[in-house]
Amino acid sequence: MKINWFPGHMKKTTAEIKEKLKFVDVVIYVLDARAPISSINPLLSKLAQDKPILYVINKIDLADSDRVNDIAIRFKNEKSDYCIISSTNTGVANQIKQKINKLASAKIEKMKNKGIRAVVRAIVIGVPNSGKSTLINCLCGKAKTVTGNRAGVTKSTQWVSIGNNIELCDTPGTLYPNLENQDVAKKLLFIGSIKEEIIVDKMELALDLIRLLEKNYKAMLVKRYGEDLSLEAIARARSFVVSGGELDVERAGVAVLEDFKKCRIGKITLD
Numbered sequence: 001m002k003i004n005w006f007p008g009h010m011k012k013t014t015a016e017i018k019e020k021l022k023f024v025d026v027v028i029y030v031l032d033a034r035a036p037i038s039s040i041n042p043l044l045s046k047l048a049q050d051k052p053i054l055y056v057i058n059k060i061d062l063a064d065s066d067r068v069n070d071i072a073i074r075f076k077n078e079k080s081d082y083c084i085i086s087s088t089n090t091g092v093a094n095q096i097k098q099k100i101n102k103l104a105s106a107k108i109e110k111m112k113n114k115g116i117r118a119v120v121r122a123i124v125i126g127v128p129n130s131g132k133s134t135l136i137n138c139l140c141g142k143a144k145t146v147t148g149n150r151a152g153v154t155k156s157t158q159w160v161s162i163g164n165n166i167e168l169c170d171t172p173g174t175l176y177p178n179l180e181n182q183d184v185a186k187k188l189l190f191i192g193s194i195k196e197e198i199i200v201d202k203m204e205l206a207l208d209l210i211r212l213l214e215k216n217y218k219a220m221l222v223k224r225y226g227e228d229l230s231l232e233a234i235a236r237a238r239s240f241v242v243s244g245g246e247l248d249v250e251r252a253g254v255a256v257l258e259d260f261k262k263c264r265i266g267k268i269t270l271d
Helices: 008-023 042-047 065-075 093-103 105-113 132-140 182-190 202-225 231-237 249-261
Strands: 026-032 053-058 080-084 120-125 158-162 166-170
Touching (some): 008 042, 008 120, 026 132, 053 065, 053 093, 053 132, 065 080, 080 093, 093 105, 093 120, 093 166, 132 158, 182 202, 182 249, 202 231, 231 249
Parallel strands (some): 026 053, 026 120, 053 080, 120 166
Antiparallel strands (some): 158 166
């Protein structure tokens, strides 16, 4: 089962991001706290490497906060910073604006010395379904962009103003042309950054998820499904049957995948 998803609009978006990066002061890189390392698009990282970067690790309300804190430290250096948030919560806007201005402090100070109020331009990038548009709506204090809990909602770049001196460019979620690391690809699929519709065998995918979670979160799995973590046992426990009384293991697999996305298994971070 080869997982790959790079629709035409992503190729166009990557080219637009490359062009817009020439004119921005700060890159806001939104990562999903359920898989922050897998949320890094190496193509975008390469394009943004010469800019100050604010890594916004989003959806912490769905993730393992201890593990996220351990991972987040690597994102802070002299040219980058991070914050760990849930963009649906109030109170995060000021924190992010302050960090944007700090990363752009050289430009702000330079303009101030000339008697000019600097306008900081930032671009928001990340993989699909990481919460970029929801974050911008949070920063604006109102719904400025289209949002949705699925990959591929934002289809074009949009500029919006936040506060007195910051302009943000929202961009569609972008992957990269060839997902060679299939472990990463699976994690992106588990968190909804890749459309699940492209996968035919949901049972195999669910078993891969169970095997992955057994390494660090087995107690959560057992609490949710019992000691027997086979799809047959899960189907039996939930009375998932088809005509003739045969166990509906495919439905059980879909249920496991949905349980993870809805945080019903527990607060989990895959890497």
